[in-house]
Amino acid sequence: MASKANHHPSAARQRFGSDWRAGRITAWLTTVDHKRVGLLYIWTTLGFFAVGGVLALLMRAQLATPNENFLTRGSYNQVLTIHGTTMIFLVIVPILAGFGNFLVPLMIGARDMAFPRLNALSYWLFLLGGIVLLSSFWAGHGAAQGGWTSYVPLSTLHMPGHGEDFWILGLHILSISSLVGAINFIVTIHNMRTSGMTWTRIPLFIWAILTYAWLLVIVLPTLSAGLTMMLLDRQWGTHFFDPVHGGSPILYQHVFWFFGHPEVYIMILPAMGIISEIIPVFARKPIFGYKAVAYSTVGIAFFSLLVWAHHMFSTGLPVGLDSFFMLSSMVIAVPTGVKIFNWLATLWRGNISFDTPMLWSLGFIGVFTLGGLSGIFLAAFPIDWQLTDTYFVVAHLHYVLFGGSMFAVFAGLYYWWPKMFGRLLDERLGKLHFALVLIGFNVTFLPQHFLGLLGMPRRVYTYRPGGIWEVYNVISTVGSFLMAVGMLVFVLNVVITARSGRRASNDPWLADTLEWYTTSPPPAWNFDRLPYISNARPLRDVRRRLEAERWK
Amino acid sequence: MTRGSIFKLFAYAVVAGAITTAVAVFIPWLPTAATRQADRMWFSIWFAEIIAIVVFAVVAAALIYCVVEFRVKPGDTSDGPPTHGHTMLEIIWTAIPTVIVIAITIVAAIVIHDNGKAGTNPLVIKVVTQQFTYQFEYPNGKTFNILRLPKDRNVKLDLSSKDVIHSFWVPAFGQKTDAVPGITTSIVITPTRTGYYPIICTQLCGLGHALMRSEAIVLESTEYDSWYASAGEAPAAAAGGTDGKSVYTAAGCGACHVFTAGGSAGTIGSSLDNLSVDAAKAGEELNDFIRSSITDPDTFLAPGYAKGVMPSTYKSSISGAQLDSLVQYLAENTK
Ligand code: HEC
Ligand code: HEM
Ligand SMILES: [Cu+2]
Ligand SMILES: [Cu+2]
Numbered sequence: 001m002a003s004k005a006n007h008h009p010s011a012a013r014q015r016f017g018s019d020w021r022a023g024r025i026t027a028w029l030t031t032v033d034h035k036r037v038g039l040l041y042i043w044t045t046l047g048f049f050a051v052g053g054v055l056a057l058l059m060r061a062q063l064a065t066p067n068e069n070f071l072t073r074g075s076y077n078q079v080l081t082i083h084g085t086t087m088i089f090l091v092i093v094p095i096l097a098g099f100g101n102f103l104v105p106l107m108i109g110a111r112d113m114a115f116p117r118l119n120a121l122s123y124w125l126f127l128l129g130g131i132v133l134l135s136s137f138w139a140g141h142g143a144a145q146g147g148w149t150s151y152v153p154l155s156t157l158h159m160p161g162h163g164e165d166f167w168i169l170g171l172h173i174l175s176i177s178s179l180v181g182a183i184n185f186i187v188t189i190h191n192m193r194t195s196g197m198t199w200t201r202i203p204l205f206i207w208a209i210l211t212y213a214w215l216l217v218i219v220l221p222t223l224s225a226g227l228t229m230m231l232l233d234r235q236w237g238t239h240f241f242d243p244v245h246g247g248s249p250i251l252y253q254h255v256f257w258f259f260g261h262p263e264v265y266i267m268i269l270p271a272m273g274i275i276s277e278i279i280p281v282f283a284r285k286p287i288f289g290y291k292a293v294a295y296s297t298v299g300i301a302f303f304s305l306l307v308w309a310h311h312m313f314s315t316g317l318p319v320g321l322d323s324f325f326m327l328s329s330m331v332i333a334v335p336t337g338v339k340i341f342n343w344l345a346t347l348w349r350g351n352i353s354f355d356t357p358m359l360w361s362l363g364f365i366g367v368f369t370l371g372g373l374s375g376i377f378l379a380a381f382p383i384d385w386q387l388t389d390t391y392f393v394v395a396h397l398h399y400v401l402f403g404g405s406m407f408a409v410f411a412g413l414y415y416w417w418p419k420m421f422g423r424l425l426d427e428r429l430g431k432l433h434f435a436l437v438l439i440g441f442n443v444t445f446l447p448q449h450f451l452g453l454l455g456m457p458r459r460v461y462t463y464r465p466g467g468i469w470e471v472y473n474v475i476s477t478v479g480s481f482l483m484a485v486g487m488l489v490f491v492l493n494v495v496i497t498a499r500s501g502r503r504a505s506n507d508p509w510l511a512d513t514l515e516w517y518t519t520s521p522p523p524a525w526n527f528d529r530l531p532y533i534s535n536a537r538p539l540r541d542v543r544r545r546l547e548a549e550r551w552k
Numbered sequence: 553m554t555r556g557s558i559f560k561l562f563a564y565a566v567v568a569g570a571i572t573t574a575v576a577v578f579i580p581w582l583p584t585a586a587t588r589q590a591d592r593m594w595f596s597i598w599f600a601e602i603i604a605i606v607v608f609a610v611v612a613a614a615l616i617y618c619v620v621e622f623r624v625k626p627g628d629t630s631d632g633p634p635t636h637g638h639t640m641l642e643i644i645w646t647a648i649p650t651v652i653v654i655a656i657t658i659v660a661a662i663v664i665h666d667n668g669k670a671g672t673n674p675l676v677i678k679v680v681t682q683q684f685t686y687q688f689e690y691p692n693g694k695t696f697n698i699l700r701l702p703k704d705r706n707v708k709l710d711l712s713s714k715d716v717i718h719s720f721w722v723p724a725f726g727q728k729t730d731a732v733p734g735i736t737t738s739i740v741i742t743p744t745r746t747g748y749y750p751i752i753c754t755q756l757c758g759l760g761h762a763l764m765r766s767e768a769i770v771l772e773s774t775e776y777d778s779w780y781a782s783a784g785e786a787p788a789a790a791a792g793g794t795d796g797k798s799v800y801t802a803a804g805c806g807a808c809h810v811f812t813a814g815g816s817a818g819t820i821g822s823s824l825d826n827l828s829v830d831a832a833k834a835g836e837e838l839n840d841f842i843r844s845s846i847t848d849p850d851t852f853l854a855p856g857y858a859k860g861v862m863p864s865t866y867k868s869s870i871s872g873a874q875l876d877s878l879v880q881y882l883a884e885n886t887k
Contacts, residue, residue, distance in 0.1 A: 073759045073760075073820060074759055077756070077759070077761075141858050145758075145759075146756065147756050151716075151717055151755070151756070153715070153716050153717075153733060154716040154717065154756065154757060154758060157715075157716075158683075158715060158716055158758060158861075160858045160859045160861070161858065243732075243733045243734025243735075244733075244734075247734075248734065249717060249732055249733060249734065250732060250735070283622070283632060284624070284629070284630070284631045284632045285631065285632040285633065285634065285635065286634055286635070286636050288635060288636070288637055288638075289636075289637040289638070289641075289642055290636065290637065291637070292637065292642045314719065314728055314729050314730045315729075315730050315732055315737065316729060316730070316732070316735065316736075316737030316738070319664060319665075319668060322664070323661055323664075326657055326660060326661070327657055330653035330654070330656065330657050331650075331653065333649065333653055334646060334649045334650050334653065337645065337646075337649040338642070338645060338646055338649075340611060341641075341645040342642075344611065344614045344615065344618065345635075345638075345641065347614075347615075347618035347619075347622065348614075348618060348622070349622060349632055349633055349635075350618070350622050350632040351622065351624040351628060351629075351630060351631065351632045352618065352619070352622045352623050352624055353623070353624045354619075354623065362615065362619065365611070365615055366611075366612065366615060369607075369608060369611045369612075370608065373604040373607060373608060376600060376604065376653065376656065377597070377600055377604075380596065380600060380656055380657070380659075380660040381660060381664060382592075382593055382596055382660050382663045382664045382667060383593065383596055383597055383600065383660065385593075385726075385727055385728050385729070386593055386597070386723075386726055386727070386728060388728065388754070389719060389721075389728070389754035389755055390754060450579060450580075450581065453581050453582055454580070454581075454582070454583060454723065455583065455721075455723035455750070455752060457721070457752050457753070457754035458754070458756075459756040459761065460761060460762035461762050462762050462763075463762070468580065510629060540631075
């Protein structure tokens with residue numbers, strides 16, 4: 001299974017030219033190089049992140065005070081729907097695919113992905129899907145208005161115009177893109193590991209990407225089926241979800257959440273993988289409990305397939321069924337906890353340095369713990385009856401998605417930036433970015449827990465004046481603009497360091513994994529030669545050997 | 553670990569726990585419970601809350617301790633101790649959370665079991681939802697759009713919907729359930745405090761979702777009985793009545809329409825103050841135009857408005873006599 005050392009430097013050099021990043025636009029448009037595809041993914045998703053962020057600010061502006069008239073009714077619902085859909089389908093899932101594309105071959109010592117052309121295809125489909133989705137603002141009657149969950153019969157029988165059809169089409173394209181990408185990851189990881197890299201020696205990020213890919217393969221077809229039924233109901237007069245003709249709105253929810261819950265783990269497992277790579281490096285210790293962390297990834301993925309109806313506690317399912325889903329949802333908190341404890345144990349007695357990637361990772365642990373704990377409340381179904389569809393859920397999902405996945409994405413960007421571009425991002429600006437976002441994030445979303453508990457429903461464009469609600473809402477809006485300032489600092493950092501950033505050596509962080517063995521950025525053929533892999537921290541072995549030689 | 557470090561760790565945990573507890577206690581979290589079910593709910597929330605505070609304090613303490621104690625000295629790139637894991641620790645921190653979540657599950661299951669019990673002979677009220685109104689049908693067949701409830705009696709609410717999924721939530725009652733078209737869902741409540749409470753729709757149900765509100769009034773049971781006995785003539789909002797204005801109010805037209813005479817200012821639909829202009833455009837006589845606009849809203853669209861927004865269910869939900877007086881009322885009060 002592990003490929004032989006197929007790296008013949010001079011031949012490879014001839015075939016690939018010298019620098020895979022140089023070259024005109026056409027070279028980028030026609031690329032099948034995994035690193036270029038990865039970077040295309042990352043730049044595109046960052047662009048979509050900016051779009052989604054602006055939409056979020058519009059909503060917070062509308063909600064700053066009661067009875068505002070800035071963005072109401074239909075326009076608010078459109079912005080709400082496209083914000084959520086963008087952040088999930090156009091930012092978090094694909095940016096993790098971007099990291100995967102760039103890193104998987106480098107981390108396992110391969111020259112490229114198993115199917116480079118498919119890889120390019122999945123990127124271009126992703127871009128197309130994104131454009132379809134966002135262009136729906138210009139469809140008749142504007143974009144879809146049903147929220148990212150797009151419940152029926154609202155979005156089948158009561159949503160005139162073509163925005164909803166664009167939404168369906170966009171998601172269809174995106175699912176094909178993800179499916180293609182996922183298969184590519186699976187085949188690559190199974191077949192192209194370099195010699196010596198057994199399953200217990202692959203980086204934990206690879207475990208995470210493999211699990212992510214399997215989950216996508218299992219659940220995306222369900223989403224596609226649901227979307228197709230919805231499209232048929234809308235356009236061809238079928239009645240899958242129309243109760244008047246014997247269809248069932250609840251069926252849609254089962255189908256959607258069978259995809260939708262694993263989807264949240266699709267968004268968090270690779271993020272956890274990133275954290276598991278970064279913490280050991282900056283604590284200067286091996287990861288505590290490698291196997292526990294790896295198996296808990298698989299465990300979470302397995303259980304995530306059994307919990308979907310916890311999003312449907314309020315639809316009057318039989319109590320027995322609800323109880324089963326309550327128990328399974330509770331169980332999934334255990335492997336999540338195991339990961340957190342293992343990260344803490346990795347920090348314990350380490351030699352911790354606080355470079356920007358580490359700050360984001362520590363922030364991740366703190367914030368994600370809060371998100372996990374609020375998840376426990378939602379999993380207990382009588383409590384969920386009080387909290388579902390309120391701002392409490394909005395707070396929860398941002399603690400896990402933003403505080404979780406996005407914090408990890410930024411940790412990963414600061415960490416791998418030197419490998420991607422050959423220059424380090426600026427540490428001072430990076431720390432400022434982190435501080436502003438961490439503070440802004442908590443100021444925005446902590447009060448939303450209280451809002452939900454006190455009675456503010458989600459997905460509303462206005463609320464009644466009076467009481468402490470107004471205070472919480474204003475605070476929340478202020479926090480969101482603070483975060484936006486933080487993001488501008490990041491943009492500034494990228495722009496400034498593009499010309500004047502410190503040049504990166506092969507291994508600027510003294511890291512553990514194989515991608516740091518090659519140059520920064522890596523040559524088109526990735527590696528001139530590879531060491532034999534005898535444990536999960538090959539780079540440390542290499543450093544050791546060099547040191548030993550120096551003292552001889 | 554030395555005794556000193558254990559002590560420090562413990563101190564951090566106490567501080568973190570104290571701060572979170574202070575947040576939990578001093579910030580108003582929950583509305584005052586107004587039903588027996590809500591009392592149980594609040595118990596289960598606090599039960600989970602205490603556990604969450606402890607877990608958070610432990611994690612925060614460990615994190616802060618590491619950050620403070622193990623920061624690297626400048627220029628030091630040496631490795632920390634090469635500890636790769638510890639099986640006993642793994643078992644412990646798998647087992648303890650398992651016990652904790654099972655405890656929460658058990659408490660939750662007991663609460664749900666108790667909250668589902670309607671007892672013998674509950675008062676059954678049908679809650680019929682549609683964009684963007686609630687209607688409450690009492691056992692005597694009368695329908696209102698405000699929910700009146702007797703204190704200390706078990707009430708079973710049977711929810712249904714005429715169009716999309718809505719939801720019924722009164723925060724102080726500690727219960728929420730969706731109204732799903734095609735099926736009937738229900739919740740049981742036993743009010744324990746008199747007063748006025750907002751009813752809130754929490755399921756995105758269209759343009760007017762943010763405005764879909766009603767009110768629940770809990771009365772002393774004697775007050776309730778006398779209201780119930782006389783209900784019908786009583787409160788103006790009764791949809792059972794055929795007076796044009798009360799039909800307008802009860803059918804929830806005001807949530808979407810500006811209509812000066814009806815005192816409504818909804819902004820989802822067009823204004824109803826100048827209907828003759830549109831009647832002329834449609835080439836119909838005013839009364840006919842209004843009638844067909846209500847029964848078949850999609851045949852003529854007010855300029856600039858979309859199809860499928862105004863409910864098409866009024867054909868069946870408003871009786872002939874009611875419709876007549878509604879049309880009459882609109883025609884008399886529009887220009
Ligand atoms: C969900 C929001 C909504 C509700 C509730 C609603 N309407 Fe409408 N109504 C609309 C919209 C949107 C239009 C414009 C589109 C159209 O003409 O169908 C409209 C149009 C009308 C028109 C025609 C206006 C014109 O200028 O063409 C009349 C008359 C009318 N509604 C009366 C009523 C009455 C009476 C009720 C209560 C029984 C009611 N509506 C309830 C949304 C609503
Ligand atoms: C301890 C782990 C977790 C538990 C027990 C948990 C539980 C829940 C529950 C029960 C809900 C339903 C709330 C409701 O609608 O009433 C929910 C919502 C949600 N969760 Fe989690 N969750 C956990 C972790 C995560 C993670 C890791 C993510 C993503 C990375 C996530 C993303 C979401 C999202 C997006 C929603 C909102 C869905 C919607 O729009 O209705 N959750 N969670
Ligand atoms: Cu879920
Ligand atoms: Cu609603």
